[in-house]
Amino acid sequence: MSLPWISDLRAEFPLDQLSIEAEVLTKHSHDSSTHPAHLPEVVVWPLNTNDVVKVVRLADKYAVPVTPCGTRTGLEGNALPVNGGIVLDMTRMNKVVEVRAADFQVVVEPGIIGTELNKQLAVHHLMFPAFPASAHIATIGGMIANNAGGMYAVKYGVVGNWVLALESVLADGSIVHLGSHSIKSVAGYDLKNLMIGSEGTLGIITKATLKLVPLVTSKYLVAASFPDVKKALDATLAILHSQADPAAVEMLDAATIKYVNAFKHSNWEELPTILIELHGTPEDLPQRGKKIQSVCQTQGSTSVKSADTTEEIEAIWEVRTAAYPAIVAAHPDSGILPGDIGVPLSQIPAFMAYVAQIAQENQVSVPTFGHIGDGNFHFWLVYRQDNPSEVNRAKSLAAKLVAKALELGGTCTAEHGVGIGKQAYLAHEHADSLQLMKQLKQVLDPKGILNPGKIFATLDA
Numbered sequence: 001m002s003l004p005w006i007s008d009l010r011a012e013f014p015l016d017q018l019s020i021e022a023e024v025l026t027k028h029s030h031d032s033s034t035h036p037a038h039l040p041e042v043v044v045w046p047l048n049t050n051d052v053v054k055v056v057r058l059a060d061k062y063a064v065p066v067t068p069c070g071t072r073t074g075l076e077g078n079a080l081p082v083n084g085g086i087v088l089d090m091t092r093m094n095k096v097v098e099v100r101a102a103d104f105q106v107v108v109e110p111g112i113i114g115t116e117l118n119k120q121l122a123v124h125h126l127m128f129p130a131f132p133a134s135a136h137i138a139t140i141g142g143m144i145a146n147n148a149g150g151m152y153a154v155k156y157g158v159v160g161n162w163v164l165a166l167e168s169v170l171a172d173g174s175i176v177h178l179g180s181h182s183i184k185s186v187a188g189y190d191l192k193n194l195m196i197g198s199e200g201t202l203g204i205i206t207k208a209t210l211k212l213v214p215l216v217t218s219k220y221l222v223a224a225s226f227p228d229v230k231k232a233l234d235a236t237l238a239i240l241h242s243q244a245d246p247a248a249v250e251m252l253d254a255a256t257i258k259y260v261n262a263f264k265h266s267n268w269e270e271l272p273t274i275l276i277e278l279h280g281t282p283e284d285l286p287q288r289g290k291k292i293q294s295v296c297q298t299q300g301s302t303s304v305k306s307a308d309t310t311e312e313i314e315a316i317w318e319v320r321t322a323a324y325p326a327i328v329a330a331h332p333d334s335g336i337l338p339g340d341i342g343v344p345l346s347q348i349p350a351f352m353a354y355v356a357q358i359a360q361e362n363q364v365s366v367p368t369f370g371h372i373g374d375g376n377f378h379f380w381l382v383y384r385q386d387n388p389s390e391v392n393r394a395k396s397l398a399a400k401l402v403a404k405a406l407e408l409g410g411t412c413t414a415e416h417g418v419g420i421g422k423q424a425y426l427a428h429e430h431a432d433s434l435q436l437m438k439q440l441k442q443v444l445d446p447k448g449i450l451n452p453g454k455i456f457a458t459l460d461a
C-alpha cells in the first residue's frame, strides 16, 4: 500500500511527472562518484516553480527528505538521496526565460545544460564564461548548487561569481528572490551567496540570473611539456606573472598522460604537460601566444606546440578532457577516491612534492591533473572495492593529502563540494565556524528535509 505522502503527491502530479518505477529509482540512486547508491522512494519532475512549491510543502508536512538533482554528474555523492524520500529531478525546468542582451544578463531555469545555454546565447553574441569541464552534461542548477569551477576560473572565476540573482524555494515551501539585476548590490546580508554552493541543503533553485560576456570568437592554445613537475609549475607561475592574461592553465602529470595515451591511442610525450588557452582578438593573440611559448622555453620545456583554429584547439584539449575517463577505463572494477583540493598558487610546488612523496612511500600511483592556474588539483586514489585494506589506505592517503593542503592555507574541496566524502575534513578546515554553519542550516531547514546527510553528517554540536 502506498505511503500517505506518496498518495498525496500522486494526487498533485500527472503520471508523466512522477515515478516509483524501479528503473527510474535506480537511475536516481547514484551520481558520477563511486559512493554507494541510495534509492529514493519517488522521483518527481517539476515543470515550474509552483510544482517545486507543491512538492516541498508536502515534504514539509510529512517531514520527508527532498533531494534536488540536475543530471547527477556530481563527484561527491552530492545528489544521492541517502535517506530515501523524494528526488526532485530539475532537468525539465530547462528554459531560457529572458535574454537581457543590453544588460549582459540571462534569466534561466535551473535544468538547462551549460553548453545548450551557450548555444542559445551565441545568437546574441554573448556567452557564459565560467563553465566547468562538465558543461556539456551538467545543469546550471547543479553548477550553482555546487559552485562549480572549471578550466576558465583563471580568467573568469567560478560559476558563483556570475550569479546575480536567484529564485529559490525554501524548506517550508516559501519562494524567495535573492540578489537583483544590478551588477553591484550591498542591500542587506548576501543570502544569494549563502545559497550558492549549498548543495541543495538550504533551498531549491528555481531560477537564476547570470552575468554574461561578449562571445569569445578568437582563441589561441599553447601546449608545453616539461622534464619534471617542478619546471611545469615554475612555468605556470611565470606565465601568470607575464601579463599574457591566460583564460585557462591546466596541467596533467606524466602518469595521467600515460593513461590518456592508452585510452585514446595517442602519442603524447609522457611528461608533465601544461595547456594554456588565451582569449582575445586575432590581432593580439599571436603576440601573446608567442610570449607564452617563450616563457615555457625559458623555463626548460622539452616541446611546445600552439594552435589557433577551433579544430586544432579542440584536438589538443582532448588530452585534458579524456583524463578522467582514461583513469576510470584503466581501472574498470575499482573505486576511485577523487581529490579536488585547492592551495594558494605559491604553495602548488610544495603540495605536488608531497603528492610525489606519498606515492613513493606507499608504492602507489597517484595520477594528478587539474586547474593549476588557480591552484585547484585533482588527485585520484584507486582501490579495489572488495579489498578493505586498499579502501582504508585510499581514505588515509586522501586524508593526508587534504591535511597538507590545509596546512598550506588551502581547502579540502575547491569545486566538487563536501557532499558525502569530505564531511570529516570540515571540522579541520572550519573549526571555528562549523557550528555557525549548522545553526544556519537549522534556521533555514528546521526539519532537516532538504538533501539531508550532505555537508554535515549530523547537526549536533
Ligand SMILES: Cc1cc2nc3c(=O)[nH]c(=O)nc-3n(C[C@H](O)[C@H](O)[C@H](O)COP(=O)(O)OP(=O)(O)OC[C@H]3O[C@@H](n4cnc5c(N)ncnc54)[C@H](O)[C@@H]3O)c2cc1C
Binding pocket: 031, 032, 067, 068, 069, 070, 071, 072, 073, 074, 075, 078, 079, 090, 110, 132, 133, 134, 137, 138, 139, 140, 141, 142, 143, 144, 145, 146, 147, 148, 149, 150, 151, 198, 199, 200, 201, 203, 204, 205, 206, 324, 415, 416, 451
Ligand atoms: C567528466 C566530469 C567532469 C567534471 N568537471 C568538473 C569541473 O571542471 N569543475 C567542477 O566544478 N565540477 C566538475 N564535475 C562535477 C559536476 O559536473 C559538477 O559538480 C556539476 O556542477 C554538477 O551538476 P549536475 O547538474 O550534474 O548536478 P547534480 O550532480 O545532479 O547535483 C549537484 C548538487 O546540486 C544540487 N542541486 C541540483 N540542482 C539543484 C537545484 N535546482 N536547486 C538546488 N540544488 C540543486 C544537488 O542536490 C547536489 O547537491 C565534473 C564531473 C564529471 C563527470
